[in-house]
Amino acid sequence: MTQYDDRSSKNRFATIAVGAAEIETHPHRGGTNDVVPPIHLSSTFEWASGDEANEHVYSRAGNPTRAALEEQLARLEGGDHALAFASGMAAISTAMLSLVPPGGHLVASDSIYGGTENLLTEMLAGHFDVDVDFVDTRDPENVSAAVDSETDLIWAETPTNPLMRLCDIRAIADIADDYGISFGVDSTFASPYFQAPLELGADVVVHSTTKYLNGHSDSIGGAIITNDETVFEQLAFAQQVGLGNMLSPFDCYLVARGVKTLPARMKHHEENAMAVARFLESHNRVARVYYPGLESHPQHDLASEQMSGYSGMLSFEFDGTPLELEAFIEGLDLFTPGASLGGVESLIEVPSLMTPDEVSHGEATAEIPETLVRVSVGLEDPDDLCEDLRTALP
Template sequence: MARDAHFDTRAVTHGEGRRRMAAEDVVVPLHLTSTYEIDEIDPDASLEDLDPDAGEYLYSRLSNPTRNALEHRLASLEGGQHAMAFASGTSAIVATVMACVEPGDHVVAFEDLYGGTKTMLSRLFEERLGVDVSFVDARDPQNVASHLSEETTLVWMETPTNPLMRLCDVAAIADLAHDVGAVLGVDNTFASPVLQRPLELGADVVVHSTTKYLNGHSDSLGGAVVTDDACLASEVQFLQQVGMGNVLSPFDSFLTLRGVKTLPLRMERHEANAGAIAEFLAEHPRVTQVHYPGLPSHPQHDLAARQMDGFGGMLSFEVDGGLDDVAAFLGSLSAFPLAVSLGGVESLIEHPATMTHSPLTPEDRAALGITDSLVRVSVGVENVDDLIADLDTGLAALR
């Protein structure tokens, strides 16, 4: 499949050409083998010489035809040359950070990151590996610039952020990072490559939790790293295959390949539903604030319109009340399962303070603006009238 084909076409077929399989399957088969028979020994060969695209396989930790097809497709969708699929989004982030930093190096990161990522940067890299990490409000690029130094080797961003839907200007921050020789990494999980492609905006590396929108069916765990930088790709691939051995399984690769086929279609419905729900919540008297970049009231709406091709299916909002009121609201819902994760065809709702961001201290959550009244919604592809009616029922349960 040509790289200049439309996104929708590449999402369905890229990576599934005949040259990557023995038979002429329309869909890449599930290759469950752990090892491969070779014709003869080659004293001059090395692992680096193996070319999976030419059908050269040795061991599935190193490469697997199903995973190889997925990696080609994800690289194509993000507009990169290299992709590596991991067993989880967290492992993809760990490998990327490890490929960029050494003890004594400095990292600048968005302060409003997913709680697990922020805890990982603090407890693993800062406390155990001797990496200095500065968390900044990256909504203003000058806050990033003021923390950069000669020791800064990595700048780490999410946009939109989890759970407050804050944005950063990827192009502006890329220029700042490159001025000091740092790598810019962007977690693009919330937007997906349908709505945002950070490499096109100047980022050096993009990560995903494939568990979320890329797979889209809440039945697979995985992560991915995409980059145009061959040296960085080589380091990440070493960590993926040898240093950590943390690869995406063939079955999860198969599920994600299948899920990505409908990604553009699903994202259209996710966004349409989320926009309608955001407008409903913004007018409701028991909702004090709605965080959704598609609303003109969002303080970074103009940046979202400029940087993204749509506003996505994620939103959060503040209920007018305390923790007991939130519990009453959540307990009255029937169309929104109370669960972590996001990006599946089914709608999900969660309470960041006690769920996804519970690893953070109450003081850290308060500093970020993650209150006990904040609720995060992953809007699915159901009929939006049913979703709004359910939210209306839940809000009516408040005192």
């Protein structure tokens, strides 16, 4: 599959990421000829009427730094509109609270980030009486069977956190179209560089900008991109007025800076992840490796069809006891044990040990194996990474 290069723009992805697509207007320069959009920290702006009226009045409702980032993110995804939020979960909760009314119906993937699962089960189902159906979205027929005329939203991750499962975006988008409902995709693991859900028919794309978009583990944020004007107006109202959970100007600056190197970083992440995945697959203390780039992944063909690459995230099942697994983690030097992902440094996480509150134990969602290890492969030398794993594995 070739890289998505048009995305509603005459420029290719790397050109858009760097920001050269702004050459025609440079709306952020304001007569100062800044090459980089400046950070506007002001909470309020001077009011004027008529021809002198300012586009921005109050930073919660609109900030020039945030507007510049949102335009950049929309271009990356080939969307018409983007909104930047204070966290990935802020983006997800805004999307769900805006698009699913109290007492409504939502169909979600049963393999999903623990924070999203908790939002669905504790807040939407528990406080807003939303009927949530978790289904195995690897088979579109499961989605079709769960959706009916009362459904308000279909929600999926692809690849999923942390089991690296995929869903057929185009097939599920067709189901959503048949019922006239919205389909949202959390595409954080793939990044806009390797996957373009809007091009495949999704209505809403969500990213935790904390991860690959920022890429340097120094900013928390989220984003929603859409082509649907009505959906955008609902989301914008919730972001700016109802929930007030927009991204700060300084974090907008950090994400915009990170996006400029996204293509180069993602290529390197993928190369390193493939090397690590192949090493782990050959090791006798590894029971199974989950990486869409491996031919052994049961959805490798789908990954090759709807993604232009396989990103830097993988998981594997350690063949040993939890005590041995903990000793392995403690024996690593280059891989830092910790949550989050998508930064230049390699991180490793055992969900059952490090984030037990986010590990599913219910029947409705996919259970995460106790010895599952999630790896965010960074930009270090791949030989050094493999050697670190080789030394630490018992």
